[in-house]
Amino acid sequence: MILRSVAVAAAVLMASASPALANPEVWNWGSIYSADRAGKAKGKVVHDRPGFVVNGKLYDFPGSKGCSWLTFRWVKEEGGKGYKTYHNCSGTKPLAFSFPTGNMLSIEGKVCRGTSTKATGKCSTWEGVWAQGG
Numbered sequence: 834m835i836l837r838s839v840a841v842a843a844a845v846l847m848a849s850a851s852p853a854l855a856n857p858e859v860w861n862w863g864s865i866y867s868a869d870r871a872g873k874a875k876g877k878v879v880h881d882r883p884g885f886v887v888n889g890k891l892y893d894f895p896g897s898k899g900c901s902w903l904t905f906r907w908v909k910e911e912g913g914k915g916y917k918t919y920h921n922c923s924g925t926k927p928l929a930f931s932f933p934t935g936n937m938l939s940i941e942g943k944v945c946r947g948t949s950t951k952a953t954g955k956c957s958t959w960e961g962v963w964a965q966g967g
Contacts, residue, residue, distance in 0.1 A: 857881035862962040863889065865903075867944040868955040870894075872901025872921075874944050876930075878963040887940065887962065888931035893921040902952035903930075905962070907940035922949050939964040 863875025876889015893901040900922035907915045915937070921928035934940065940963050945956035 860963050862942070865942055865944045865957050865960050867901060867946050867957055869897070869946060871897035871899070871955075872903075872944045872946060874901075874903045874942060878940070884933060884935035885937055885940075885963070886931060886933050887917075888929075890927040890929050891919050891921045891944075892927045893923050895924045897924070897946075899946050899953075900949055902945040902947045903942060904945070904952070905940055905942045906959070907934050908938045909934075910936035910938055918952075920947065920949070920952070937963075937965075 858880040860878045860880075861876075862878060863873070865874045866872065871894050873892040873894070874889055876887065879886045879888070887905065891901055891903045900920050902918065902920045904918045905916065909915060915934055917932050919928060919930050939961070941959040942962050943957045943959050945952040945954065947953040
């Protein structure tokens with residue numbers, strides 16, 4: 834009986850251990866620069882259960898006036914869209930970020946310049962960060 838219980842427990846553990854969990858897929862993205870090259874973002878997209886996680890760093894280079902702004906937009910697999918924005922006014926220390934998107938079809942990002950309260954311009958074009966199928 835004990836041997837059968839151990840075998841059942843081992844089978845359950847093996848069935849629940851997903852290769853995606855043990856070896857998540859990782860894609861690098863960036864660098865994306867603002868139009869004046871005073872801001873930069875780069876990072877990774879990780880595919881793991883239950884979807885995707887986007888992480889990276891947003892740089893605001895010293896000697897430039899204002900702040901760096903990074904905006905993401907993505908298309909969800911089940912329909913709809915998502916958006917996320919970060920800003921960094923440090924001038925010396927990059928802002929690290931990480932956020933889940935769930936399952937998605939594609940994600941794009943752009944870096945702009947602005948004040949401490951809003952992006953005002955000098956934006957890059959929307960650049961592909963990740964897309965299903967390459």
